[in-house]
Amino acid sequence: MESELALWVYAxxxxxxxxxxxxxxxxxxxxxIALPALLAVGxxxxxxxxxxxxxxxxxxxxxxxxxxxxxxxxxRKIAIGIFFTLLGAILGTLSVLxxxxxxxxxxxxxxxxxxxxxxxxxxxxxxxxxxALMKENAFYIVFGLILGFYDGFFGPGAGSFWTFAMLALIAxxxxxxxxxxxxxxxxxxxxxxxxxxxxGQVLWILGFVMGAGQLIGGYLxxxxxxxxxxxxxxxxxxxxxxxxTLKLLYDGIKSLY
Numbered sequence: 001m002e003s004e005l006a007l008w009v010y011a012x013x014x015x016x017x018x019x020x021x022x023x024x025x026x027x028x029x030x031x032x033i034a035l036p037a038l039l040a041v042g043x044x045x046x047x048x049x050x051x052x053x054x055x056x057x058x059x060x061x062x063x064x065x066x067x068x069x070x071x072x073x074x075x076r077k078i079a080i081g082i083f084f085t086l087l088g089a090i091l092g093t094l095s096v097l098x099x100x101x102x103x104x105x106x107x108x109x110x111x112x113x114x115x116x117x118x119x120x121x122x123x124x125x126x127x128x129x130x131x132a133l134m135k136e137n138a139f140y141i142v143f144g145l146i147l148g149f150y151d152g153f154f155g156p157g158a159g160s161f162w163t164f165a166m167l168a169l170i171a172x173x174x175x176x177x178x179x180x181x182x183x184x185x186x187x188x189x190x191x192x193x194x195x196x197x198x199x200g201q202v203l204w205i206l207g208f209v210m211g212a213g214q215l216i217g218g219y220l221x222x223x224x225x226x227x228x229x230x231x232x233x234x235x236x237x238x239x240x241x242x243x244x245t246l247k248l249l250y251d252g253i254k255s256l257y
Contacts, residue, residue, distance in 0.1 A: 021216065046196075057211070092152025
């Protein structure tokens with residue numbers, strides 16, 4: 001499959017990955033750009049999901065390493081979350097691999113629309129709850145399974161779901177919530193990637209090319225500190241996601257005729 005891709009596709013997706021990494025560092029939601037782009041250039045659904053996991057691992061690994069180095073990741077506290085996220089991701093990835101690609105062709109755009117709406121209207125909740133509503137172990141067991149499954153099955157938006165849940169339900173401080181999110185995201189990404197690899201659903205060269213773009217974009221995004229510019233980037237992000245998702249919906253409807 002990779003030998004069939006033109007050089008311009010690699011160049012385009014490298015640029016997409018830079019932008020996705022940049023967006024992910026500034027506003028979150030980079031997966032909402034990378035996955036639709038992979039589908040838009042004609043990759044089969046399972047290959048797109050698997051390759052997206054490979055390139056996404058670069059960003060989550062880099063972020064997890066940086067947060068851990070600064071002491072924001074409490075490994076003992078999230079160990080149970082890592083275990084159940086691992087289980088959830090395995091189940092989610094096995095489930096999506098078992099689904100017929102023709103059904104995924106319609107399911108993925110619908111999921112993208114849902115995550116886009118969430119990103120547009122509901123992903124800016126950053127207020128820490130005054131009191132925890134769940135015990136941490138119970139929280140990490142329940143959400144590890146649910147969000148691990150979701151990340152293995154689909155992925156985009158999982159990070160913001162994790163962060164919001166930590167802030168709202170266990171009253172975690174924002175920076176630590178983001179740090180723990182990255183660690184748990186990396187867990188589900190690497191586990192899901194392993195299952196996709198076993199199923200032969202990863203394009204290695206393209207994944208590494210996009211992974212390099214993710215690292216560059218994440219580095220640039222981390223240095224974006226001007227508030228006005230960050231808001232402008234969010235507008236561009238939403239426009240790009242909307243346009244790409246509409247294209248996928250159009251392609252799906254067109255294939256019916």
